[in-house]
Amino acid sequence: MSVTKKITVKRAEIAVAVILALCSIALMIKSAENRITWNAEENMGAGFLPFYLSLGMLICTVLTIIKFVLKRSPQSKDDSPFIEAEAFKYIAVTIISLVILVLAIGYLGIYFSLIFFLAFYLRYFSSKSILFISVFSLITPVLTFLFFEWLLKIPLPQGISEPLFYPVYDFMYS
Amino acid sequence: MDVFILLLEGIFVSFEPLNLGLLIFGCLIGLFVGAMPGLGSVNGVAILIPITFIIPPTAAIIFLAAVYYGAMYGGAISSVMLGIPGASTAVATVFDGRPLAVKGEAMTALTAAAVGSFVGGTVSVILFTLFAPPLAEVALRFNAPETFALMVMAFATFVGLGGDDVPKTIFSILIGLALSTIGLDLITGKPRLIFFNIPGFLHGINFLVLAIGIYGIGEMLWTLEETKGKVQMSKLSVNMKEVGRAFGALKKTIMAMNIGSFLGFFVGILPAAGATPASLMSYGITKQLSKNSKEFGSGVPAGVVAPECANNSASTGSMLPMLTLGIPGSPTTAILLGGMILWGLTPGPLLFTQEPEFVWGLIGSLYIANFFTLVLNIALIPAFLMVLRIPFAILAPVIFVLCVTGGYAPTQSLHDVWLMLLFGFAGYILRKLDYPVAPAVLSIVLGPLAEKALRQSLILSDGSMGIFFDMAEKPIAAIIMYIAIVLLIMPAFGPLYRKFFKKAQTT
Numbered sequence: 082m083s084v085t086k087k088i089t090v091k092r093a094e095i096a097v098a099v100i101l102a103l104c105s106i107a108l109m110i111k112s113a114e115n116r117i118t119w120n121a122e123e124n125m126g127a128g129f130l131p132f133y134l135s136l137g138m139l140i141c142t143v144l145t146i147i148k149f150v151l152k153r154s155p156q157s158k159d160d161s162p163f164i165e166a167e168a169f170k171y172i173a174v175t176i177i178s179l180v181i182l183v184l185a186i187g188y189l190g191i192y193f194s195l196i197f198f199l200a201f202y203l204r205y206f207s208s209k210s211i212l213f214i215s216v217f218s219l220i221t222p223v224l225t226f227l228f229f230e231w232l233l234k235i236p237l238p239q240g241i242s243e244p245l246f247y248p249v250y251d252f253m254y255s
Numbered sequence: 256m257d258v259f260i261l262l263l264e265g266i267f268v269s270f271e272p273l274n275l276g277l278l279i280f281g282c283l284i285g286l287f288v289g290a291m292p293g294l295g296s297v298n299g300v301a302i303l304i305p306i307t308f309i310i311p312p313t314a315a316i317i318f319l320a321a322v323y324y325g326a327m328y329g330g331a332i333s334s335v336m337l338g339i340p341g342a343s344t345a346v347a348t349v350f351d352g353r354p355l356a357v358k359g360e361a362m363t364a365l366t367a368a369a370v371g372s373f374v375g376g377t378v379s380v381i382l383f384t385l386f387a388p389p390l391a392e393v394a395l396r397f398n399a400p401e402t403f404a405l406m407v408m409a410f411a412t413f414v415g416l417g418g419d420d421v422p423k424t425i426f427s428i429l430i431g432l433a434l435s436t437i438g439l440d441l442i443t444g445k446p447r448l449i450f451f452n453i454p455g456f457l458h459g460i461n462f463l464v465l466a467i468g469i470y471g472i473g474e475m476l477w478t479l480e481e482t483k484g485k486v487q488m489s490k491l492s493v494n495m496k497e498v499g500r501a502f503g504a505l506k507k508t509i510m511a512m513n514i515g516s517f518l519g520f521f522v523g524i525l526p527a528a529g530a531t532p533a534s535l536m537s538y539g540i541t542k543q544l545s546k547n548s549k550e551f552g553s554g555v556p557a558g559v560v561a562p563e564c565a566n567n568s569a570s571t572g573s574m575l576p577m578l579t580l581g582i583p584g585s586p587t588t589a590i591l592l593g594g595m596i597l598w599g600l601t602p603g604p605l606l607f608t609q610e611p612e613f614v615w616g617l618i619g620s621l622y623i624a625n626f627f628t629l630v631l632n633i634a635l636i637p638a639f640l641m642v643l644r645i646p647f648a649i650l651a652p653v654i655f656v657l658c659v660t661g662g663y664a665p666t667q668s669l670h671d672v673w674l675m676l677l678f679g680f681a682g683y684i685l686r687k688l689d690y691p692v693a694p695a696v697l698s699i700v701l702g703p704l705a706e707k708a709l710r711q712s713l714i715l716s717d718g719s720m721g722i723f724f725d726m727a728e729k730p731i732a733a734i735i736m737y738i739a740i741v742l743l744i745m746p747a748f749g750p751l752y753r754k755f756f757k758k759a760q761t762t
Contacts, residue, residue, distance in 0.1 A: 090688070093684075093687070093688060094688055097685070101426070108433060111450065115440070115443075115445055115447060119718070120718060122718075124442070124710075124713070124714070124718070125442070125710060125713065126443075127442075127447055128447065130432075130436050130706060131433055131436040131447055131448055134429050134432050134433040134436065135429075137425065137429045138429045138433065141422040141423070141425050141426035141429065142426065144422035145423060145426070148420075148422070154420065155689070156688055156689065163687065164687075167483060168479070168480040168483060171480065172476055172479060172480055172683075175475075175479060175651070176680060179472070179655060179659075179676055180676065182655075183659070183669065186659070186669060186672070187669055191659075191660070195656060198652065198655075198656075199652050202648075202651075202652040203648065203649065203652065206648035206651075207646055207648040207649055209649070217649075221653065221656060225656065225660055228306075229660060229664065232309075233306065233308070233309050233664070234309070235308075235664050237663060237664075238663070238669060
């Protein structure tokens, strides 16, 4: 049985509810680093609102779990795969490539990272020619640069590639 | 008379070169965004909001409102031609739009959608012009308790009328509110919820990070899964004879136009409702009241006109509480409201007195945008069909690039881009499990405003929550709070009502 068939909607529902319950507890603990009490003399502590909002979240997740156990929610009776195998490939590759893109932005800078991201993504998922992919992958970062740095004057992260842009800035601001 | 003069001034404001250029550009982008499966007004507005930082607020709101408007028109194009709704607001358009296209009458369906949108948009903007000033005048008397009560009612509407799983809806509201508390506390100045002492959390979580994450990254993942890049386009012949025949078919849709326009407007005003339920309700009621109700679903123009009238009308209606009360009527207006705060404005009734150019420029632009979108929509149908042929595998990375740059630009911090990715993945999974995501976006926008109003109210009352329920001192706040409580407990009576109804039927 493939991994995608093992992860059914039913299993995903309970797993996500448990994870959200744990996150709510973590938020409550974190909120309690500040004062969580409230009275007329002391006014509201900084942790009061986040603590009780997290408590509310915990109650909601517990209710979701109870509905699951009592089979009152549609998901609790659904044994179909949470995600189809073909779609899983799209989603997994997209998520991994996005994570690598953001990691690369911190090191290589956004423009070079975008070139690699677009080239990989288009090569992997589309049937376009190498020429199309190359032109598309180069033009998109150039347009991004012109739009943000030239038009909006918002500098985007450039990482180790920053010195390569000095001549362009000299030209733009001279 | 005053309203008429202010409206004229607003129309003149929207004819200023920058505003008019952005209005037409916004309509075009909106049509494109709406036409693309998986992208709707909320995605377009969320992704595009960072580019409005360099233009004046009036031009920015005119541009984004035009995107919102255009997307309502554009949604019908892919519903008809691909059988995939361009956005959730155009789901009901598929019911009869797609069968019409399959029968070879795609032009009739597209014309019906465009004219329906125009009629719905026009009726609603007239209602908007008439209702907005008196409502804003009443809202001017609101203080912190009334404001807080209104916000509670906005959250309660999601629970009472949203129609989703109640614990999951409340969870979504609460997580949005909890995320909005991250950063420095307004009153004590103490840092709250600074996870792992990461300094990025000190400036809080910008609503855009959540909005772009959910409606950009999350929506793209959802659409990639749904479409897997495959599209099935219907054939379309565009000539004057076809267009003439299409207009002729609209004679039988007057009732659908009336239902869609008026129902859409009033449903649009409700915070939890917006254009999607408005269009579905309008389709359902038109079908019920029609003499040819059995033909609905097999391709009748009235089945296209009813939802298209309603979704445009609702989009205008949802701006009414946004401008007059500072409460968004839809996820898209929640993002617009967040935009106003970013542009340095205070949403709410004071806008009418302090920023008349902004308010009336927006209202005036709705009239102009309605006209331009109709013209552009019909004229550019062949161009939109070309765009629809772009494989999703090419469109998706472009949207991801826009999301990453849009997530970085407001604070220029990679920390926010990571958070955006996290929210995108989480939003995708939660949406697959029927957790509504719109309440979380609404909550993160309203959270800081609600907290401020709550704390100010409690200072006024020396810490007593009774201030929200005091019919003698604060009747408006109390009435709104009681309505909110009714909305909150309403879902609990649903099963009881059904049980009683079944029992009555059997006896």
